[in-house]
Amino acid sequence: MNIETTGSSALILVSIMAVVTLATRWGGVYVMSFVPIGYRVKQFIGATSGSVLVALLAPMALEGDNGARLALLATAATMLLLKKPLPAIAAGILTAAIFRQF
Amino acid sequence: MTDADKNLHEFNRQMVWAGFRQLVPIAVFVTLFGAAFGLAAIQAGLQGSVIVAMSTLVFAGASQFAALELWGPQVSLFTLVITVFAINARHLLMGATLYPWLRHLPPAKRYGVMLIASDANWAMSLQAFNRGQPGIGLLLGGGLALWSFWVVGTWLGIYFGGAIQEPRSLGLDMVMGCFLLAMVVGGEKNLRLLMIWIVAACASLLAYWYLPDNSHVVVGALAGGLAGTFWTEKKNEH
Numbered sequence: 001m002n003i004e005t006t007g008s009s010a011l012i013l014v015s016i017m018a019v020v021t022l023a024t025r026w027g028g029v030y031v032m033s034f035v036p037i038g039y040r041v042k043q044f045i046g047a048t049s050g051s052v053l054v055a056l057l058a059p060m061a062l063e064g065d066n067g068a069r070l071a072l073l074a075t076a077a078t079m080l081l082l083k084k085p086l087p088a089i090a091a092g093i094l095t096a097a098i099f100r101q102f
Numbered sequence: 103m104t105d106a107d108k109n110l111h112e113f114n115r116q117m118v119w120a121g122f123r124q125l126v127p128i129a130v131f132v133t134l135f136g137a138a139f140g141l142a143a144i145q146a147g148l149q150g151s152v153i154v155a156m157s158t159l160v161f162a163g164a165s166q167f168a169a170l171e172l173w174g175p176q177v178s179l180f181t182l183v184i185t186v187f188a189i190n191a192r193h194l195l196m197g198a199t200l201y202p203w204l205r206h207l208p209p210a211k212r213y214g215v216m217l218i219a220s221d222a223n224w225a226m227s228l229q230a231f232n233r234g235q236p237g238i239g240l241l242l243g244g245g246l247a248l249w250s251f252w253v254v255g256t257w258l259g260i261y262f263g264g265a266i267q268e269p270r271s272l273g274l275d276m277v278m279g280c281f282l283l284a285m286v287v288g289g290e291k292n293l294r295l296l297m298i299w300i301v302a303a304c305a306s307l308l309a310y311w312y313l314p315d316n317s318h319v320v321v322g323a324l325a326g327g328l329a330g331t332f333w334t335e336k337k338n339e340h
Contacts (some may be wrong), residue, residue, distance in 0.1 A: 025216045028194035050326070054326065068276060088287075095273070
């Protein structure tokens with residue numbers, strides 16, 4: 001089904017996007033209210049939380065340009081050294097920006 | 103994972119404000135990212151009011167950029183819904199990972215704070231919980247910071263977007279990536295987690311290459327989660 005993007009139909013599309021996104025924000029909490037939180041479930045939840053981030057980052061690191069790779073490397077190194085997120089993020093962004101000037 | 107039965111779910115106005123302030127530095131970058139979105143949306147032919155409405159109501163950058171790719175005189179509703187759902191499906195897992203603490207809240211608050219859950223405030227909040235500190239203030243206050251700066255940034259991009267035509271050359275596309283990596287590196291590290299992350303990374307890459315678009319985050323996260331149920335933490339056993 002195709003929807004026009006003129007006038008108010010564009011706002012209808014935006015509303016549909018909002019509802020779908022809200023369903024993802026609420027859905028996980030809602031489903032979990034039916035799951036008894038036992039030992040295995042706790043282990044699953046704990047392992048999933050870091051894995052979300054790693055799964056987001058892996059293609060970024062492998063498929064990104066060298067600027068992106070160096071940025072992630074700089075962030076990881078700074079984070080390991082200083083253990084402070086803000087300098088680590090700044091180092092990453094700065095690295096990407098400098099690298100991409102050339 | 104730490105014991106979720108303490109009163110870590112409790113929050114008050116001070117904690118929300120503290121969470122807001124803690125996320126402001128990231129939110130400043132989010133403003134620039136929002137401006138890049140506003141500009142891209144104008145270039146894709148959307149009306150200013152529609153663009154601001156999208157950032158306000160959807161508040162999920164990656165899916166909003168993807169929607170621009172699908173935008174034209176007509177939009178296929180099915181494709182739009184599938185794309186937005188696939189990109190935002192990670193929220194399902196974020197909600198689930200916060201559930202051990204959220205469950206102590208009354209439903210209105212529980213779902214209320216999830217309205218503005220996104221990558222950065224979720225990561226900060228979960229990290230606080232895992233350290234045995236209260237995290238809802240970070241989730242709600244941090245979310246409010248990210249959301250308001252995102253909307254303002256979008257608005258700036260619509261009207262003054264010409265100033266940042268190439269956010270990429272300034273490294274701004276790496277803001278979220280670097281932030282999330284800092285969260286991973288700064289969190290708990292051990293051999294078990296490392297193996298889980300390797301499973302997650304490999305599954306994510308395989309999905310990225312061979313499965314439908316936008317499925318890699320959920321596939322990788324679930325693979326890592328499953329690995330965690332097989333290789334469980336020894337200290338808690340029996």
